[in-house]
Amino acid sequence: MAQSPLAQFEVITKVPLEVAGYDISFTNSAAYMVATLVVIMIFMTMGMRKTALVPGRWQSSVEMCYEFIAKMLGDTAGHDGRKYFPFIFTLFMFILAANLIGMVPWIHAFTFTSHIAVTFAMAFFVFIGVTLIGFITHGVKFLGFFVPHGAPWYLLLILVPIEIISYLSRPISLSVRLFANMVAGHTMLKVFGGFVVSLGALSGVMAVGSILPFAFIVALTGLELLVACLQAYVFAILTCLYLNDALHMH
Amino acid sequence: MEMEIAQIAADAQVNAARYIGAGLACTALIGAGVGIGVIFGNYVSAAIRNPSAAGPVFGQAMLGFALAEATGLFGLVIAFIILFV
Numbered sequence: 001m002a003q004s005p006l007a008q009f010e011v012i013t014k015v016p017l018e019v020a021g022y023d024i025s026f027t028n029s030a031a032y033m034v035a036t037l038v039v040i041m042i043f044m045t046m047g048m049r050k051t052a053l054v055p056g057r058w059q060s061s062v063e064m065c066y067e068f069i070a071k072m073l074g075d076t077a078g079h080d081g082r083k084y085f086p087f088i089f090t091l092f093m094f095i096l097a098a099n100l101i102g103m104v105p106w107i108h109a110f111t112f113t114s115h116i117a118v119t120f121a122m123a124f125f126v127f128i129g130v131t132l133i134g135f136i137t138h139g140v141k142f143l144g145f146f147v148p149h150g151a152p153w154y155l156l157l158i159l160v161p162i163e164i165i166s167y168l169s170r171p172i173s174l175s176v177r178l179f180a181n182m183v184a185g186h187t188m189l190k191v192f193g194g195f196v197v198s199l200g201a202l203s204g205v206m207a208v209g210s211i212l213p214f215a216f217i218v219a220l221t222g223l224e225l226l227v228a229c230l231q232a233y234v235f236a237i238l239t240c241l242y243l244n245d246a247l248h249m250h
Numbered sequence: 251m252e253m254e255i256a257q258i259a260a261d262a263q264v265n266a267a268r269y270i271g272a273g274l275a276c277t278a279l280i281g282a283g284v285g286i287g288v289i290f291g292n293y294v295s296a297a298i299r300n301p302s303a304a305g306p307v308f309g310q311a312m313l314g315f316a317l318a319e320a321t322g323l324f325g326l327v328i329a330f331i332i333l334f335v
Binding site: 072238 | 309323326
């Protein structure tokens with residue numbers, strides 16, 4: 001009955017739906033996305049129920065989330081970036097809640113950010129949005145973003161393609177970073193969980209040896225919680241940096 | 251009969267090459283380890299010299315850590331692609 005450690009990433013259809021030949025079934029991935037939304041909405045709305053000037057614990061934590069993102073956006077994108085705050089905040093809270101819900105132990109939680117389709121969709125929209133913002137703000141002069149200042153003309157022939165390629169690799173790196181971190185973390189946890197079971201199944205005193213992989217899993221879970229929060233922060237701050245590049249070229 | 255045996259042998263060789271390739275792709279994690287060590291080594295030695303300036307820079311240290319780890323994990327993704335695609 002031993003499953004591969006990668007079996008946890010399987011997308012299972014709960015409610016099959018089809019529209020015009022497209023499969024839009026409600027899967028476990030979609031169910032966890034809905035659960036993430038519900039958790040975030042409960043956190044935000046119930047926290048701001050009684051808005052006091054001196055906040056209680058829940059309201060204080062909601063305000064801390066808000067201020068953390070607002071400060072990050074203000075530091076990186078400047079004053080013009082403030083109108084993109086809802087998008088950055090949504091992105092950060094969605095990825096954070098997604099990663100953290102995937103770490104909940106007993107419910108066999110499914111981390112939907114461990115699918116490249118999901119992370120690439122988010123990164124693609126960030127990339128398209130930021131490029132469009134750049135072209136709307138600067139017009140055709142946005143293409144000057146790829147031409148570094150003060151470079152002699154013979155270097156431009158090789159510099160501009162390199163700059164364009166590194167710009168086009170942004171959505172790929174953004175999505176693969178989140179995807180690989182989630183997949184690697186959860187696969188490691190499953191592999192060491194398998195070690196605990198297989199060592200614990202040994203007869204007699206040898207079963208005590210399963211303490212070692214168990215201790216490692218405890219430490220690894222701590223690291224994975226840190227990585228969950230960190231990857232959400234990195235996604236958000238890189239989006240802010242790309243936004244800053246689009247709004248104020250260099 | 252011989253064709254089937256030859257096909258099974260060829261598949262086994264491709265599988266063996268897959269495992270070797272996946273193992274080689276994981277050498278990218280050497281770079282990840284070195285990069286993370288460099289970032290945090292510099293952060294700690296700078297924090298010891300100037301403890302009061304260490305707080306505001308911590309966010310950038312975390313960003314640098316995530317970016318360095320990401321390049322190592324790109325190699326891991328290549329390993330997965332070799333193994334399963």
